[in-house]
Amino acid sequence: xxxxxxxxxxxxxxxxxxxxxxxxxxxxxxxxxxxxxxxxxxxxxxxxxxxxxxxxxxxxxxxxxxxxxxxxxxxxxxxxxxxxxxxxxxxxxxxxxxxxxxxxxxxxxxxxxxxxxxxxxxxxxxxxxxxxxxxxxxxxxxxxxxxxxxxxxxxxxxxxxxxxxxxxxxxxxxxxxxxxxxxxxxxxxxxxxxxxxxxxxxxxxxxxxxxxxxxxxxxxxxxxxxxxxxxxxxxxxxxxxxxxxxxxxxxxxxxxxxxxxxxxxxxxxxxxxxxxxxxxxxxxxxxxxxxxxxxxxxxxxxxxxxxxxxxxxxxxxxxxxxxxxxxxxxxxxxxxxxxxxxxxxxxxxxxxx
Numbered sequence: 001x002x003x004x005x006x007x008x009x010x011x012x013x014x015x016x017x018x019x020x021x022x023x024x025x026x027x028x029x030x031x032x033x034x035x036x037x038x039x040x041x042x043x044x045x046x047x048x049x050x051x052x053x054x055x056x057x058x059x060x061x062x063x064x065x066x067x068x069x070x071x072x073x074x075x076x077x078x079x080x081x082x083x084x085x086x087x088x089x090x091x092x093x094x095x096x097x098x099x100x101x102x103x104x105x106x107x108x109x110x111x112x113x114x115x116x117x118x119x120x121x122x123x124x125x126x127x128x129x130x131x132x133x134x135x136x137x138x139x140x141x142x143x144x145x146x147x148x149x150x151x152x153x154x155x156x157x158x159x160x161x162x163x164x165x166x167x168x169x170x171x172x173x174x175x176x177x178x179x180x181x182x183x184x185x186x187x188x189x190x191x192x193x194x195x196x197x198x199x200x201x202x203x204x205x206x207x208x209x210x211x212x213x214x215x216x217x218x219x220x221x222x223x224x225x226x227x228x229x230x231x232x233x234x235x236x237x238x239x240x241x242x243x244x245x246x247x248x249x250x251x252x253x254x255x256x257x258x259x260x261x262x263x264x265x266x267x268x269x270x271x272x273x274x275x276x277x278x279x280x281x282x283x284x285x286x287x288x289x290x291x292x293x294x295x296x297x298x299x300x301x302x303x304x305x306x307x308x309x310x311x312x313x314x315x316x317x318x319x320x321x322x323x324x325x326x327x328x329x330x331x332x333x334x335x336x337x338x339x340x341x342x343x344x345x346x347x348x349x350x351x352x353x
Contacts, residue, residue: 024085024238031077032245043067071262074242075104081238090231102136103268107260154278159222159353177271183290184267191252197339206236208277222353288342
């Protein structure tokens with residue numbers, strides 16, 4: 001909508017991506033902050049809380065009764081802000097809106113089932129949820145392919161693509177979107193634990209999308225130039241603003257949880273923006289905390305099935321540290337620090353080509 005003012009009324013300032021990204025950040029922050037407080041009050045009145053998982057550490061019992069589905073609020077705020085600040089004639093923007101909204105709807109369905117049945121494990125079955133994620137992932141990937149998106153495969157430290165993935169791009173991109181979605185979902189187990197790394201990771205990925213969309217900067221850094229991808233900087237910063245406002249309420253002790261309605265959507269969007277920015281491999285470093293948490297679950301399950309022994313006291317690994325006696329807030333802040341450092345390394349690597 002803001003770009004409309006530039007096109008028809010010649011308000012020149014709105015042509016700049018950075019200006020609209022800044023406006024998107026501020027508006028989404030304000031809108032989320034305004035809506036979240038009212039949502040929390042309504043959810044407490046209606047007792048819309050997520051039941052605590054019975055196998056979670058005993059210290060989590062105090063969280064019982066905390067409202068959930070805060071993710072639906074900041075996702076709505078993000079989409080409304082994107083419609084205001086981003087160019088709506090951009091295919092990457094509509095791909096982002098698609099992946100953000102549909103993955104959030106999957107999460108809403110799962111969260112509502114848990115609330116209704118008052119059981120943490122009463123949500124969608126893992127199989128059904130996975131099928132829905134694949135369907136939405138395929139829709140998103142198809143949008144890219146139908147638009148003629150480049151299928152070349154890039155890796156850090158190389159200025160040229162290694163090869164053209166061709167038809168294999170569909171499976172690879174689908175894996176990136178679904179895996180990242182579930183990785184963020186697994187990490188969302190402590191107050192603010194998934195929120196801050198998501199903010200940091202989305203900022204890094206949005207910046208990369210801006211760079212690849214900028215002909216001069218991408219040429220200087222020897223990175224691929226993806227025309228029009230810079231508009232995702234507006235989308236990314238809109239979600240960052242919404243998440244910072246959400247963190248105000250989600251920081252320890254949390255007044256609200258994001259639920260699957262938020263975590264699945266955040267992860268899917270991170271995967272999507274990494275694909276458009278040709279940073280699928282770099283996403284492993286940008287989302288290091290999410291990778292760390294996911295690998296801990298894989299190792300734990302694999303070890304128990306093969307050896308009947310556990311590697312960690314509990315998985316995901318943040319629960320392992322809880323069982324070792326670490327205070328929840330210490331775990332959260334230390335994971336935030338690791339996420340910040342891994343993103344700094346990822347951004348430094350952009351210059352090494």
